[in-house]
Amino acid sequence: MKKLLATVATLATLALPAQAFDVNAMTPAEEEAFGKAVRAYIMQNPSIIVEAYELFQQQQAELEAANDQQLVRQLAPVLFEDGRDWEAGNPEGDIVMVEFLDYRCGYCKKAHEEVKQLIAGDQNIRFIVKEFPILGDESVLASRFAIATRKVAGDDAYGRMNDALMQYRGKMTEKSLKKIADKLDLDGDAILAMIEDPEVTQQIADTHQIASALSISGTPTFVIQDQMLRGYVPLDGMQELIAAMRAEM
CATH class of the missing domain: 3.40.30.10 (Glutaredoxin)
Structure with missing residues (x-):
């Protein structure tokens, strides 16, 4: 749960002022409230899960392609x-x-x-x-x-x-x-x-x-x-x- 909250919080803080809270410093009660808020947002906007997965797939494909290119260059002689x-x-x-x-x-x-x-x-x-x-x-x-x-x-x-x-x-x-x-x-x-x-x-x-x-x-x-x-x-x-x-x- 902390890992999920940390990821969401990282994205959220991009739009927040400098004094935004640190997810790692939250009290258990604050963490629970924040988790409920995140869940509510996802339930109201389920398409965000699809968008995140599509972005992940794209990043993985780009990473694999870059790795392939490096290997091909290394093995070019053979x-x-x-x-x-x-x-x-x-x-x-x-x-x-x-x-x-x-x-x-x-x-x-x-x-x-x-x-x-x-x-x-x-x-x-x-x-x-x-x-x-x-x-x-x-x-x-x-x-x-x-x-x-x-x-x-x-x-x-x-x-x-x-x-x-x-x-x-x-x-x-x-x-x-x-x-x-x-x-x-x-x-x-x-x-x-x-x-x-x-x-x-x-x-x-x-x-x-x-x-x-x-x-x-x-x-x-x-x-x-x-x-x-x-x-x-x-x-x-x-x-x-x-x-x-x-x-x-």
Whole structure:
């Protein structure tokens, strides 16, 4: 009760003259009377509770965004310059965008085509994919297969495999992944032989470590410049955010 009274009193004294009372110096009787007055005011003006909660939420969101920005800046070298991650778009783009994805994530699949539209329609975005399998063994197998595809057949092959895995709706098994590779005219056997390579394992482990440092626990998660977007964001939302970033450059 004292904490509540102290908070309300602090707000109240902003409009009071210098001789206003100190809540900590009130007698028990004064404290009780003041508490009743506060309660009566809140009962008569219940919207103040909603306003206070909305302000609290706004302040928390601003605090989290500032913390995210600081973390992104600290981790910029491993986020943007790893060298092991597949990239698309303009390598010299003025906007750099990273996506942490999982091939079994429904929202990643939903975002996939919109991300492609974003990059195709904006010739000044550098796009980086972070393989972040978090939805079980099938997710891990799919990410291993995608990374192995790039190691065996190069960037173009990875891009086509990434598309195919995002569009695929079946069970992720070595057999089904090999069929996908065959349809893409890739050597599925050679790719499967690479999936347990220590470098593949290390790349996924390193991505999980980065995600942990950024408190990323879900997919898709986007890092655009120094801002983080947790979860699916529609195409127009991403376009608006990028336009606002450019306006401040």
